[in-house]
Amino acid sequence: MRNRPMPPDFETVHALRSDVALQIARYVERLGISQLAAAKQLEVPQPTLSKIVNGRTSDLSLELLLRIAVRAGLRITLQTGLIPQEAGAFVSARQPSSARAFPSKIAASTHDSLKASLRDLTPAQRLEAFLEHNQLASELRERGRAVQAPPLARASLRR
Numbered sequence: 001m002r003n004r005p006m007p008p009d010f011e012t013v014h015a016l017r018s019d020v021a022l023q024i025a026r027y028v029e030r031l032g033i034s035q036l037a038a039a040k041q042l043e044v045p046q047p048t049l050s051k052i053v054n055g056r057t058s059d060l061s062l063e064l065l066l067r068i069a070v071r072a073g074l075r076i077t078l079q080t081g082l083i084p085q086e087a088g089a090f091v092s093a094r095q096p097s098s099a100r101a102f103p104s105k106i107a108a109s110t111h112d113s114l115k116a117s118l119r120d121l122t123p124a125q126r127l128e129a130f131l132e133h134n135q136l137a138s139e140l141r142e143r144g145r146a147v148q149a150p151p152l153a154r155a156s157l158r159r
Contacts, residue, residue, distance in 0.1 A: 011084035013062055019089035020065040020076060021057045027072045028053060042071050079134070 006014065028038045028049065035053065039046040051060060052068070069076050075092045118126065 008084050012080050012087045014058075015084050015087040016078055016080075016089055017057045017060065017062050017065060018055065019087070020062065020069055020078075021052045021055060021060070023074055023076060023089055023091050024065065024068055024072060025053045025055075027074060042068050044068055 005011075024042075028035070031038055031041075033041075035049050036046050039049040042049065048060070048064075051057065052065070057065070066076070077090045077092065078088075079090065080087050121129065
C-alpha cells in the first residue's frame with residue numbers, strides 16, 4: 001500500500017488544525033497552571049487538552065479546536081492560500097494598546113460607524129465582506145512584493 005499525498009484541501013485543514021492547536025498550547029503555557037486545571041477552565045477533558053498541547057491533532061476536528069480557542073478568548077484569524085503551506089492561524093492582540101486604539105475623533109467615529117454597520121449585516125454578508133477584505137489585502141501584499149522585488153534583484157546583480 002502506497003502512501004499517497006493528501007489532497008491540498010485536506011493538507012490545508014491539517015495545517016489549520018495544527019496552528020490552532022499550537023495557539024491553544026501557547027495559551028495554556030502562558031496560564032502557568034496544570035493541564036488538568038486548564039482543561040477544567042476550557043471545559044474539555046484533560047486527555048483532549050494533552051493531545052492539543054503535544055500536537056496530536058489528527059483525530060480532533062477544527063471545529064472543536066475553534067470552540068476551545070473561543071473559550072480561551074483567543075482572537076484567531078484563519079488564513080488559507082493557493083497552496084497548503086500558506087495556511088495558518090494567527091492570534092491578534094487581546095486588547096489594542098490605548099495609544100493605537102483610536103488616535104483621533106474621526107477614527108473613533110469611523111469605528112463606531114463600522115460596528116453599527118456590522119450589526120445590520122447578515123452572517124452571509126459578513127462572510128462576504130470578510131472574504132472581500134482578505135482578497136484586497138492579499139492583492140495589496142502581492143503588489144507590494146512586486147514593487148519591492150525589482151530593486152532587490154538589481155541589488156543582487158551588482159554584487
